[in-house]
Amino acid sequence: MxxxxxxxxxxxxxxxxxxxxxxxxxxxxxxxxxxxxxxxxxxxxxxxxxxxxxxxxxxxxxxxxxxxxxxxxxxxxxxxxxxxxxxxxxxxxxxxLPRRSAMIRKAAGPMVAEQVIGANIDVLFIVNALNDDFNLRKIERYLVAAWDSGATPVVLLTKSDLCSDTAARIADVEAVAPGVPVHAISALQGGGIDALASYMRPGSTIGVTGSSGVGKSTLLNRLAGEELQQVQGIREDDARGRHTTTHRELFPLPGGALMMDTPGMRELQLWEADEGREEAFADIEALALSCRFRDCRHESELGCAVKAAVQDGSLDSRRLGSYRKTGRELAHQARKERAVSQRLKKNAAKRQPAAGRNDRSVED
The missing domain is CATH 2.40.50.140 (Nucleic acid-binding proteins)
Incomplete structure (x- = not known):
């Protein structure tokens, strides 16, 4: 071929x-x-x-x-x-064929298994709405998964027409997403959409991820110039949306780029994302280099540069809390994975002697 x-x-x-x-x-x-x-x-x-x-x-x-x-x-x-x-x-x-990138999360339910959300994504739009569902901690979690995927993350703050202080929200996101482009847009009215043109390269694949109701399908329809996905409204009492997209699908856009729409996720459970965590919390990782002890946990140790940054106000204590939380989650997930792996090895070892005995009896 x-x-x-x-x-x-x-x-x-x-x-x-x-x-x-x-x-x-x-x-x-x-x-x-x-x-x-x-x-x-x-x-x-x-x-x-x-x-x-x-x-x-x-x-x-x-x-x-x-x-x-x-x-x-x-x-x-x-x-x-x-x-x-x-x-x-x-x-x-x-x-x-080999994957150039893959966004992965822990599969829903008690089973310890990974789920591939999408593969070979060049740019990943992390979508969060500028309404009552705006959540910096949620953006941090998505950034961990995005950086670990191998795709280039971009944060899109949708429904800018509903926000009275967009500039402040952008600044808040930039503080927890060092080095990541942040754009405020209104997919419904078209505001800020022109800023996305640089990502729409022919042949490139753009993934769109975020919670239900943040405007992913509306964004896709705006960029496609037609209604490819049905759109539903949000619940006014809590600003949360209902699932509109029911499956993942790749759509060609007029300029030659491809966009992957995905169902909204109630919760993003991380999976083996240590490298993504380091990237997403690069500011804390940089501070940690100045800690007195190399294995500093940034809790009560003397000479902790991270705690000092919290005390002098240069680091938000909530961001440190999010950093610790994701660290505990990934460590817990790793322990569960090791336990499953060990159990599978033991089961395989138990079967091996029986197979050996059967082989000998046949020879006799």
Missing amino acids: TLLKLKQEQLARLTAFGWNEQREAEMGMYGEYEPARVIAQHSNLYRIVTGSGELTAEVSGKFQFEAAARSDYPAVGDWLAVKELPGESRAIIHAV
Whole structure:
């Protein structure tokens, strides 16, 4: 499979969804298959785009057998190696190409497992509304996941038409998001939308994440110039929205960029995001370098530069509290993961002797 062998029409269709020479090289080991990208997921069925057009797909039996975890399965945004079924509008997924980025959270429920929200995202819009649902601590959590994903985070403060002091809110967010662009917009009225043009590069994938009711679908419709997603209002008593988007989907935009809309999340549970935490709290990490002790916990130790910053007012105590909370959460999650891993190893070890005895009895 080479770019020259692909028909011009097929190549144009794939290129519109981000296909490039790097992906072409990765397909080299899958010469018998066709490239495709996941544009939507409905349970175990996937909607994909190939050079031939849109198809429905599912993973092969071998893929299911070899998948070690749910996160090994395709996610929206993934590039795939597939085999189209002749005479049908279906295909079989045989492999997932390497992910350049992946936004991951802990799967809902008691099971210790990761869930891929979206893959191969270049820019991640973290959306928070400028109404009663405005929450700096929530933005911090999303920034941890965003930095850990490998995508470039951008904070969008929507519904600016409902805020009387937008500049102050922007300053508040910039204080907890060092180095991250922050834009106040009104997707409904179009205010501030022009500032997003620099992110809309042809072939780039932009993820949109945030709670329900913050205006993600309204933003998508504004940028697309048409109503791609249905929009519902928010509850006036608590400024919270109802779920409008029910699944993740990748939409081409007029300028050539792609936008991934995702369902609103009531709570973002972090997953193995130590590096993301360091990036999201880079200001605290920088202060910690001046602490007297390298293993300083920033609580009651002498010579703690972080506590000193809180005392002199240069660091908000609530931000330090958020830093500690995410640290405890990630440590607790790591302990649970180790416990599950150890249990699986023990179960495997228990089965091994029995298998050995069975083998010997056959030989005898």
